[in-house]
Amino acid sequence: MPSHESNPNTENNLTQTLPYRFYSDPEILKSEQEKIFSKSWQYVCHESYVRQPGDFFTAEVAGEPIVVTRSKDGELYAFYNVCPHRATKLIDNEAGNKKILQCPYHGWTFHLNGELNKAPNFKGVPGFCPADFSLRHIQVASKSSLVFVNLDPNAPSLEDSYDDFFTDLNQFDFLDELKVNDVKKRTIKCNWKAFIDNFLECDHCPIAHPGFSATLDLDEYHIVNGNNCSVHGSELKTKKGKEALDLPMGSAEVQEGRFYWIWPNVMLTIYPGPGNLSTIQMIPIDHETTLGVYTNFSKYEEPTEERKTQVAFAEQVRNEDVELVEREQIGLQSRAFEHGVFSPTEHAVHKFRDMVLDALDVSD
Ligand code: FES
Ligand SMILES: [Fe+2]
Incomplete structure (x- = not known):
């Protein structure tokens, strides 16, 4: 520096x-x-909030509702906190732990990795492919126990963006x-x-x-x-x-x-x-x-x-x-x-x- x-x-x-x-x-x-x-990169929370499978943390970034989750297999994910069916905000609580994310409007459910689990009102509807209706991903990264998201899919990595900061913090x-x-x-x-x-x-x-x-x-x-x-x-x-x-x-x-x-x-x-x-x-x-x-x-x-x-x-x-x-x-x-x-x-x-x-x- x-x-x-x-x-x-x-x-x-x-x-x-x-x-x-x-x-x-x-x-x-x-x-x-x-x-x-x-x-x-926008700081969202300390990693302690999303350490266990099922943990989630919601926030607002650039006026957008977002949610960070820890999936069943231990991976960190972040999504727009918006239902792909008809746009309803999915989760209200700031933080917590859920086995599955359920939309309060028509009851669609999502895995913590964003994949659609069930869409009750589309059961048997021809041409409806669940894989097309995952939550919309955003970039997420954690370093030194600090969790960040970035709405820009082309943004440089968290580590590169703040290399001097993390080097100093490392002490x-x-x-x-x-x-x-x-x-x-x-x-x-x-x-x-x-x-x-x-x-x-x-x-x-x-x-x-x-x-x-x-x-x-x-x-x-x-x-x-x-x-x-x-x-x-x-x-x-x-x-x-x-x-x-x-x-x-x-x-x-x-x-x-x-x-x-x-x-x-x-x-x-x-x-x-x-x-x-x-x-x-x-x-x-x-x-x-x-x-x-x-x-x-x-x-x-x-x-x-x-x-x-x-x-x-x-x-x-x-x-x-x-x-x-x-x-x-x-x-x-x-x-x-x-x-x-x-x-x-x-x-x-x-x-x-x-x-x-x-x-x-x-x-x-
Ligand atoms: S808007 Fe979410 S299930 Fe309909
Ligand atoms: Fe001051």
């Missing part, structure tokens, strides 16, 4: 942000659903052992990109995150851009940081905070202390509203006191960020300015800007 990237400059020596209409125009979001969310050997402790969903009044922008820089940390700044050594905070990802890290400010996180750090599995963004809308955080992970998904609801899905994992069914302290610490930082991005969205929708500028240390936001422009095939 390259280390600090330079910040290419415009003629007046300052780099411009995305035009603000990109954060306030429903047509731009439509285009993003088509060109970004329908073409990129943590506890990912397979993690258990979901809680999932929190929050409606945020901002365009999804405003939240990503916020995550991708720490210029705001000394101003907006007093607790975070007192705990992590911001002088050493590093932001490294990789292929379809940005990896951030910082060590604890020795004594103060350990006190804030209430940690006996000598043997802790994680010695440094590690924060990942992967294109386009997922972030993962690993805080110093015992093995832990949180995933943060930013799913657009509309051009000015986003669903934040925060999932906290630890190695135990019930979080330990140390993990609770970590989560409370992270939630404080998240709340501070949500307040910032909702405040920013007010200005992004104002006519006051058409765009802003990047500082040299906002280079990861700049990279994200370029990726959005590339994906949408527009020059700013």
